[in-house]
């Protein structure tokens with residue numbers, strides 16, 4: 001759904017990507033700085049309760065994940081190292097964002113909402129990582145698994161937009177519900193990826209003489 005915006009976002013990033021390449025910035029530098037910025041903003045701004053500013057700053061840094069690939073493609077430098085670096089650092093950024101949301105609940109909220117919010121944020125970390133792992137493992141085995149209702153863009157955009165709105169007055173219970181939905185949607189995505197790989201593996205078995 002949101003992942004389908006990949007082409008549009010890539011096009012929107014093109015002028016900035018060209019400008020950065022022109023002044024000698026490499027795609028890897030953007031990947032690394034974007035990840036450090038995402039992690040620092042998440043761990044500093046969300047636990048301290050700056051949800052609106054935090055969502056904006058994290059969102060801006062997280063969008064560097066679309067910029068690095070655009071730069072790599074424009075400069076003809078796309079390759080396995082870049083793909084590995086990009087996906088590996090994405091996991092650190094994802095972990096920091098949902099951990100920071102969990103810490104926000106523990107530090108800034110009280111009672112049941114603190115416990116439930118932090119637990120659901122932890123579930124988003126674990127199930128989101130499993131979504132990404134399923135794709136990486138599938139691709140390592142020669143299958144495709146880039147499917148599902150809760151790919152990374154969906155998980156990040158929905159959680160950051162709702163976090164930002166809570167920062168300007170939306171009840172925090174809405175964020176709890178949305179974290180629950182992201183956790184369940186991530187689990188469903190794991191199932192969708194397992195089904196995709198199963199059918200490819202069966203088809204490959206059937207083709208083997």
Ligand SMILES: CCCCCCCC/C=C\CCCCCCCC(=O)OC[C@H](COP(=O)(O)OP(=O)(O)OC[C@H]1O[C@@H](n2ccc(N)nc2=O)[C@H](O)[C@@H]1O)OC(=O)CCCCCCC/C=C\CCCCCCCC
Pocket residue numbers: 002003004005006007009010027028029031052055056057058059060062063064065066067068069070072073077078079080081082083084085086152153156157160161164165168
């Ligand atoms: C002050 C400014 C504020 C800005 C706020 C932002 C507002 C944003 C508004 C709208 C949101 C837009 C939605 C974004 C949708 C993203 C869809 C998309 O493009 O997804 C794909 C990207 C990129 O993924 P990936 O890394 O897989 O692809 P790449 O293109 O990088 O290609 C990978 C290949 O490239 C090669 N390579 C890569 C790196 C490298 N070093 N070398 C290489 O060779 C290699 O071959 C690789 O295989 O995904 C994303 O961008 C991740 C999602 C980002 C989520 C952004 C979240 C922003 C949304 C909201 C912010 C919160 C707002 C708060 C609102 C408050 C309300 C009151």
Ligand SMILES: O=P([O-])([O-])O[C@@H]1[C@@H](O)[C@H](O)[C@@H](O)[C@H](O)[C@@H]1O
Pocket residue numbers: 086087088090091128131132133135150151152153
């Ligand atoms: O697998 P997922 O978490 O939905 O989404 C992601 C992929 O769409 C992306 O190409 C890659 O750079 C990420 O690291 C991550 O794997």
Ligand SMILES: [Mg+2]
Pocket residue numbers: 064065066067068069086
């Ligand atoms: Mg990227």
Ligand SMILES: [Mg+2]
Pocket residue numbers: 065086087090
């Ligand atoms: Mg990425």
